[in-house]
Amino acid sequence: xxxxxxxxxxxxxxxxxxxxxxxxxxxxxxxxxxxxxxxxxxxxxxxxxxxxxxxxxxxxxxxxxxxxxxxxxxxxxxxxxxxxxxxxxxxxxxxxxxxxxxxxxxxxxxxxxxxxxxxxxxxxxxxxxxxxxxxxxxxxxxxxxxxxxxxxxxxxxxxxxxxxxxxxxxxxxxxxxxxxxxxxxxxxxxxxxxxxxxxxxxxxxxxxxxxxxxxxxxxxxxxxxxxxxxxxxxxxxxxxxxxxxxxxxxxxxxxxxxxxxxxxxxxxxxxxxxxxxxxxxxxxxxxxxxxxxxxxxxxxxxxxxxxxxxxxxxxxxxxxxxxxxxxxxxxxxxxxxxxxxxxxxxxxxxxxxxxxxxxxxxxxxxxxxxxxxxxxxxxxxxxxxxxxxxxxxxxxxxxxxxxxxxxxxxxxxxxxxxxxxxxxxx
Amino acid sequence: xxxxxxxxxxxxxxxxxxxxxxxxxxxxxxxxxxxxxxxxxxxxxxxxxxxxxxxxxxxxxxxxxxxxxxxxxxxxxxxxxxxxxxxxxxxxxxxxxxxxxxxxxxxxxxxxxxxxxxxxxxxxxxxxxxxxxxxxxxxxxxxxxxxxxxxxxxxxxxxxxxxxxxxxxxxxxxxxxxxxxxxxxxxxxxxxxxxxxxxxxxxxxxxxxxxxxxxxxxxxxxxxxxxxxxxxxxxxxxxxxxxxxxxxxxxxxxxxxxxxxxxxxxxxxxxxxxxxxxxxxxxxxxxxxxxxxxxxxxxxxxxxxxxxxx
Amino acid sequence: xxxxxxxxxxxxxxxxxxxxxxxxxxxxxxxxxxxxxxxxxxxxxxxxxxxxxxxxxxxxxxxxxxxxxxxxxxxxxxxxxxxxxxxxxxxxxxxxxxxxxxxxxxxxxxxxxxxxxxxxxxxxxxxxxxxxxxxxxxxxxxxxxxxxxxxxxxxxxxxxxxxxxxxxxxxxxxxxxxxxxxxxxxxxxxxx
Numbered sequence: 001x002x003x004x005x006x007x008x009x010x011x012x013x014x015x016x017x018x019x020x021x022x023x024x025x026x027x028x029x030x031x032x033x034x035x036x037x038x039x040x041x042x043x044x045x046x047x048x049x050x051x052x053x054x055x056x057x058x059x060x061x062x063x064x065x066x067x068x069x070x071x072x073x074x075x076x077x078x079x080x081x082x083x084x085x086x087x088x089x090x091x092x093x094x095x096x097x098x099x100x101x102x103x104x105x106x107x108x109x110x111x112x113x114x115x116x117x118x119x120x121x122x123x124x125x126x127x128x129x130x131x132x133x134x135x136x137x138x139x140x141x142x143x144x145x146x147x148x149x150x151x152x153x154x155x156x157x158x159x160x161x162x163x164x165x166x167x168x169x170x171x172x173x174x175x176x177x178x179x180x181x182x183x184x185x186x187x188x189x190x191x192x193x194x195x196x197x198x199x200x201x202x203x204x205x206x207x208x209x210x211x212x213x214x215x216x217x218x219x220x221x222x223x224x225x226x227x228x229x230x231x232x233x234x235x236x237x238x239x240x241x242x243x244x245x246x247x248x249x250x251x252x253x254x255x256x257x258x259x260x261x262x263x264x265x266x267x268x269x270x271x272x273x274x275x276x277x278x279x280x281x282x283x284x285x286x287x288x289x290x291x292x293x294x295x296x297x298x299x300x301x302x303x304x305x306x307x308x309x310x311x312x313x314x315x316x317x318x319x320x321x322x323x324x325x326x327x328x329x330x331x332x333x334x335x336x337x338x339x340x341x342x343x344x345x346x347x348x349x350x351x352x353x354x355x356x357x358x359x360x361x362x363x364x365x366x367x368x369x370x371x372x373x374x375x376x377x378x379x380x381x382x383x384x385x386x387x388x389x390x391x392x393x394x395x396x397x398x399x400x401x402x403x404x405x406x407x408x409x410x411x412x413x414x415x416x417x418x419x420x421x422x423x424x425x426x
Numbered sequence: 427x428x429x430x431x432x433x434x435x436x437x438x439x440x441x442x443x444x445x446x447x448x449x450x451x452x453x454x455x456x457x458x459x460x461x462x463x464x465x466x467x468x469x470x471x472x473x474x475x476x477x478x479x480x481x482x483x484x485x486x487x488x489x490x491x492x493x494x495x496x497x498x499x500x501x502x503x504x505x506x507x508x509x510x511x512x513x514x515x516x517x518x519x520x521x522x523x524x525x526x527x528x529x530x531x532x533x534x535x536x537x538x539x540x541x542x543x544x545x546x547x548x549x550x551x552x553x554x555x556x557x558x559x560x561x562x563x564x565x566x567x568x569x570x571x572x573x574x575x576x577x578x579x580x581x582x583x584x585x586x587x588x589x590x591x592x593x594x595x596x597x598x599x600x601x602x603x604x605x606x607x608x609x610x611x612x613x614x615x616x617x618x619x620x621x622x623x624x625x626x627x628x629x630x631x632x633x634x635x636x637x638x639x640x641x642x643x644x645x646x647x648x649x650x651x652x653x654x655x656x657x658x659x660x661x662x663x664x665x666x667x668x669x670x671x672x673x674x675x676x677x678x679x680x681x682x683x684x685x686x687x688x689x690x691x692x693x694x695x696x697x698x699x700x701x702x703x704x705x706x707x708x709x710x711x712x713x714x715x716x717x718x719x720x721x722x723x724x725x726x727x728x729x730x731x732x733x734x735x736x
Numbered sequence: 737x738x739x740x741x742x743x744x745x746x747x748x749x750x751x752x753x754x755x756x757x758x759x760x761x762x763x764x765x766x767x768x769x770x771x772x773x774x775x776x777x778x779x780x781x782x783x784x785x786x787x788x789x790x791x792x793x794x795x796x797x798x799x800x801x802x803x804x805x806x807x808x809x810x811x812x813x814x815x816x817x818x819x820x821x822x823x824x825x826x827x828x829x830x831x832x833x834x835x836x837x838x839x840x841x842x843x844x845x846x847x848x849x850x851x852x853x854x855x856x857x858x859x860x861x862x863x864x865x866x867x868x869x870x871x872x873x874x875x876x877x878x879x880x881x882x883x884x885x886x887x888x889x890x891x892x893x894x895x896x897x898x899x900x901x902x903x904x905x906x907x908x909x910x911x912x913x914x915x916x917x918x919x920x921x922x923x924x925x926x927x928x
Binding site: 428450452453455456457460461462464465466467468725729730731732 | 821823824825829830831832833834835836838839840841869870873874875
Binding site for chain 2: 193194195197198199200201202203204206270271272312315316317318319320
């Protein structure tokens with residue numbers, strides 16, 4: 001591979017902000033500084049004038065749908081969407097068909113991901129087939145590099161089983177992540193239970209359906225001492241519970257999705273299932289609380305919960321359509337708009353990289369010797385979200401037609417430029 | 427067309443829109459009273475009913491209305507299996523549309539289904555009941571019946587009693603009656619009220635006996651037996667003793683007060699049989715007015731060239 | 737007024753501006769009297785005669801003719817008067833906005849009667865044709881006759897009046913306005 005030179009940008013990582021060019025060779029950063037020599041015989045130059053050079057983004061929560069739901073997305077198309085969104089690493093969720101609940105399926109996904117445009121890491125299921133009844137073989141999956149386990153799509157309902165899972169996980173240095181949803185309380189709810197669900201006549205699930213399980217897992221964390229990561233927190237109550245738990249020093253981390261800091265339940269009034277998601281869109285005060293939680297560190301990371309669905313499924317009536325929204329290509333722009341550039345970079349790069357335990361490779365800092373996993377962001381570029389123009393195989397973005405500011409110009413994966421001038425290279 | 431081309435919900439019609447429908451309904455009441463209750467207005471138009479939920483009465487009411495306007499009708503219903511199970515709603519609608527149609531009257535168990543359908547067709551879409559959300563023509567015929575009996579709804583007090591939470595009739599009636607100036611009180615146990623009444627221009631009471639002497643009209647909703655299994659009510663008997671319009675309770679109604687029900691009635695549950703047959707119960711008139719109201723809606727959407735006003 | 741509104745009024749609102757008056761209130765009164773006498777003469781009395789005014793312009797005229805008939809044939813029973821809105825029978829449904837102006841009120845059986853349709857202005861004849869279609873749905877009259885205050889020509893259908901207040905040749909683009917105080921010709925000025 002030839003040398004790669006990123007010229008004219010402003011580097012931004014956890015160490016701060018500075019004008020600098022970046023030279024890359026053999027997949028690693030070899031030089032960071034101003035006015036680097038551009039005259040190498042085999043140097044490929046990427047223009048970064050007016051742009052931010054940041055670590056490649058890390059998504060803790062992506063649904064790549066392969067194996068089993070390839071009509072919605074494949075590892076290839078999902079990784080292309082991720083790369084265009086500035087990501088260099090994603091953690092693939094295990095609610096595939098079959099579920100990722102054994103070493104064999106982990107290996108299958110890793111093999112499929114080997115040629116992807118981002119580093120595909122795998123989250124394993126906590127229980128066999130995510131049924132919530134029997135523990136899945138953590139150790140054999142951990143052997144293949146799995147560091148996060150979750151039954152995402154569902155929460156683990158059985159409290160005793162969850163306790164055992166946490167105790168077992170402790171020894172393996174892996175983290176269990178929870179999709180907090182008390183099934184009995186949430187039952188039959190297709191949106192947030194409140195003012196809009198009452199008006200529209202759609203069965204809802206109350207905020208308490210999420211908060212009850214947050215409460216329970218904080219208690220189990222205290223009981224077992226094992227770390228717990230909360231997926232897609234969406235309510236003010238959940239944020240406050242995690243804030244108090246962290247204040248007591250418990251090993252808790254949390255993520256929030258871009259849609260929970262930008263959209264509220266009143267969008268459902270068109271009955272368009274593109275606004276159907278789990279956990280559902282909540283109230284304005286919930287959105288404000290989640291943003292505040294990101295600002296004060298209660299919530300560590302932004303994770304997209306990118307959930308593609310075949311277009312026909314999202315055209316069914318609201319209660320029959322599956323929940324989920326796309327997120328990989330819009331996350332960065334939305335997060336910068338709500339949190340500002342510095343906090344956006346923190347919540348999208350080094351913090352999720354640490355939670356995923358891939359911070360040796362991803363998330364920065366941008367320094368000599370580090371693997372060259374970077375993205376170059378044109379913070380001024382405006383673009384309109386066109387569902388048909390997205391790299392994802394599916395179209396279910398709730399931001400269709402919206403104009404966003406900020407777009408990834410280049411993405412570099414282990415020294416290879418996979419996105420150049422806003423276009424995927426393969 | 428200057429107005430709306432669909433009737434998806436009463437909330438889209440303001441007071442003006444509702445009053446316009448009321449005015450046109452008068453003309454169709456006259457037409458329906460003739461020996462030949464038919465006008466040629468919608469000749470050549472096709473009105474399709476697409477019913478995913480069983481409802482012979484509402485479907486027949488719409489079909490009668492369409493036929494009295496000389497429109498052609500087609501009927502697809504899940505009960506006669508002409509709606510293919512497993513075929514997506516969108517595919518069904520596109521198949522029907524390919525036959526060349528002017529209006530689709532749809533009843534579906536999913537709130538918002540007519541709104542989705544309106545995205546996929548050039549025809550006018552009329553909501554005949556979607557999930558728990560709205561049943562606009564029911565509210566229109568209820569309003570017409572009330573106006574007939576009470577003259578005006580301004581300042582009138584109307585109680586709606588029963589399973590409000592799951593009732594599209596209740597939601598539409600609240601929109602319509604309050605738009606026409608009435609004060610509406612919802613009477614139900616807490617488990618049968620929507621989780622949030624923020625923004626609803628209504629009063630709430632759990633005490634039917636306290637409300638009865640004050641109202642000009644009482645509207646009873648059907649109590650479905652399925653609600654027992656969902657832990658919403660301990661028993662039908664308890665419901666009737668607290669919220670049923672028994673003979674004893676009906677005696678406390680004001681002389682001019684009228685009793686209404688969307689049908690079909692569970693006699694002995696939400697309404698005593700004798701009360702349903704008393705002179706101040708207008709349930710059969712509601713049904714009769716239903717055809718004329720639906721003729722007015724079809725006429726405004728397909729024949730008048732002006733659509734429905736907001 | 738109704739005829740011109742139906743045929744020529746553009747979609748946008750306009751205001752009728754009179755250019756010249758062709759009948760005053762006195763002329764109209766004399767015309768009503770003459771028409772009433774002609775009805776009695778033509779039908780050899782008023783047995784089985786009913787009046788039906790077309791909404792809206794024909795309704796007050798039908799009532800005036802009814803009163804006049806009562807005055808001149810005091811011995812006869814009162815002539816029944818009804819009103820008919822032909823909106824639902826118009827042949828331009830779907831081509832332009834159409835709404836009924838009032839509820840039809842024919843509180844008697846027309847079968848076997850002589851129906852005298854009454855309208856203020858006869859123009860293309862399409863309104864009368866719609867009225868004939870409507871009458872069919874109420875019964876089978878023995879005969880239908882037509883009384884109009886103004887016949888302004890430009891017939892598009894084979895319809896002719898039996899009783900006419902005044903024959904008034906007009907240009908197609910002109911408009912005729914009939915009120916209780918008189919008849920004038922003018923035009924609608926568009927308000928932009």
